[in-house]
Amino acid sequence: MGLTTTPRQSLTVVDNRTGKSYELPITHNSVLATDIKNIKAEPAPEDSPEDETKQGLRVYDPAYMNTAVVQSKITYINGLEGILRYRGYPIEQLVQKSNFLETAFLLIYGELPTESQFGNWQDEISHHTFVHTDIEGLLKSFRYDSHPMSMLTAAFATLGAFAPEANPSLRGQKLYTNAASGDLESLQVLDKQILRILGKAPTLAAASYRMRQGRPFNRPAQGLSYTGNFLHLLDTLSDRDNYKPHPVLEKALDALFIIHADHEVNCSTATVLQVGSSLVDPYSVVAAGCAALYGPSHGGASESAIRMLMEIGSPANVPSFMADVEARKRVLVGFGHRVYKNVDPRSTAIRQLADEVFKVTGRNQLLDTALELARYARESEFMKSRKLYPNVDFYSGLIYQAMGFPLDFYPVLFAVPRCVGWLAHWRQQMLTPGGVKIWRPRQLYLGSGEREYVDARDTREKKDGKLADAPVAVSHGGDSKRSLLAAKKVRARL
Numbered sequence: 001m002g003l004t005t006t007p008r009q010s011l012t013v014v015d016n017r018t019g020k021s022y023e024l025p026i027t028h029n030s031v032l033a034t035d036i037k038n039i040k041a042e043p044a045p046e047d048s049p050e051d052e053t054k055q056g057l058r059v060y061d062p063a064y065m066n067t068a069v070v071q072s073k074i075t076y077i078n079g080l081e082g083i084l085r086y087r088g089y090p091i092e093q094l095v096q097k098s099n100f101l102e103t104a105f106l107l108i109y110g111e112l113p114t115e116s117q118f119g120n121w122q123d124e125i126s127h128h129t130f131v132h133t134d135i136e137g138l139l140k141s142f143r144y145d146s147h148p149m150s151m152l153t154a155a156f157a158t159l160g161a162f163a164p165e166a167n168p169s170l171r172g173q174k175l176y177t178n179a180a181s182g183d184l185e186s187l188q189v190l191d192k193q194i195l196r197i198l199g200k201a202p203t204l205a206a207a208s209y210r211m212r213q214g215r216p217f218n219r220p221a222q223g224l225s226y227t228g229n230f231l232h233l234l235d236t237l238s239d240r241d242n243y244k245p246h247p248v249l250e251k252a253l254d255a256l257f258i259i260h261a262d263h264e265v266n267c268s269t270a271t272v273l274q275v276g277s278s279l280v281d282p283y284s285v286v287a288a289g290c291a292a293l294y295g296p297s298h299g300g301a302s303e304s305a306i307r308m309l310m311e312i313g314s315p316a317n318v319p320s321f322m323a324d325v326e327a328r329k330r331v332l333v334g335f336g337h338r339v340y341k342n343v344d345p346r347s348t349a350i351r352q353l354a355d356e357v358f359k360v361t362g363r364n365q366l367l368d369t370a371l372e373l374a375r376y377a378r379e380s381e382f383m384k385s386r387k388l389y390p391n392v393d394f395y396s397g398l399i400y401q402a403m404g405f406p407l408d409f410y411p412v413l414f415a416v417p418r419c420v421g422w423l424a425h426w427r428q429q430m431l432t433p434g435g436v437k438i439w440r441p442r443q444l445y446l447g448s449g450e451r452e453y454v455d456a457r458d459t460r461e462k463k464d465g466k467l468a469d470a471p472v473a474v475s476h477g478g479d480s481k482r483s484l485l486a487a488k489k490v491r492a493r494l
């Protein structure tokens, strides 16, 4: 019987510039980028000094297409098989059996809470739902038509100023990272900020909504679920003590919050970790996460899906719109996903909920258009052959629309639950054994080599310059005809 040999867990690469061979260890099906840096050569004639060839080979990965930046125990996604698990639990099970606050505990602390842990967690979070009245003042200082995400982002950043004892810039840079070595005081400060942020997120989000409507801000209510309190903060007018959200809508929002709580190292979570690596306070970290989420490529797809449905207008127009999609003139927003090349497990988890919501809220032209579109897309050879299924944004957008949320509030409805994911990743980062290294990527510098300064009097405009090579002329909204016609003194160079 021949001996079976276990394959070596390593990668052998040969540098054809030098003929040298390197063996790089493989751990968890990955190689260390710093091992690649040991591959050094003399510069080739075409290399520039800025290529720093002698300092070692670099890994070029714009947009992080194949770069793992953390070791994490929080969320697992398998796009090919359509899997999403929080701490090992499939998302479908959590949506069916858990609730948002319990899932939040799971994501942040790694295990489902015991009954007493959950009770304490729920009490602590509702204890922290109130915000300082000066924060309300900040929100009131916004224009009535400000985007609610601008308000939410600013409010989170401002909260930090109300908690100087939680600021590593003031209290010492190891304020949170000391927790990694079991320092109880450090862990207490860390966990207290998590309670504060999760408690205040719905209060701030609801205040940004009420601002738009010119309605007074509500005080948080006790004795309601996380999403029940959120609905109260958004909607209660006078009869505060008797407010009870509709159970189907409360449950649907809770399920959407579970689904949106985390999604591995997506754009905003990577931002949170990047900013967190500077050891800044968690309020600034969450504000940075909000800023990333606000972008249309990240938190804006459910809104775009609804805008597309408005454009289609009615079920009768679906075939002609789909003809444009099949002719590749249009993209069907709310379908397809960069990671999920099978069904998006989040959309499976909320599809039934969406039907339950529609039973309560009633149908409308937009919803009928959406359902006809989904039916048509299911049959379409174009969509089937490319494995394009409805993604989470298709159904979440429809539920938000049916529940009567304005379009620009959709990213806020994403940001509130995502605070959980951001904080879970931030906490994991702060607890990194051995401390946190600042995230400092490198670049491939392709600009000019060293050159001598030229005085402005001797500079010439580039002949082959492109439009973007110099500042373009901008118009000034407030200029009157009079001020445009006024002669200007030539300014001296300062």
Ligand SMILES: CC(C)(COP(=O)(O)OP(=O)(O)OC[C@H]1O[C@@H](n2cnc3c(N)ncnc32)[C@H](O)[C@@H]1OP(=O)(O)O)[C@@H](O)C(=O)NCCC(=O)NCCS
Pocket: 301, 325, 330, 331, 332, 333, 334, 335, 336, 337, 338, 339, 386, 388, 391, 392, 393
């Ligand atoms: C999410 C998205 C950006 C993923 O893009 P991607 O991973 O680069 O997808 P691919 O480019 O590999 O797509 C494969 C094919 O399907 C087509 N396709 C992908 N998504 C499509 C969509 N929503 N509508 C129509 N065609 C689509 C592509 O044109 C491509 O066709 P081809 O093979 O004939 O060239 C893309 O599916 C999309 O734009 N969806 C709509 C926007 C959206 O809903 N975003 C929210 C995501 S949560």
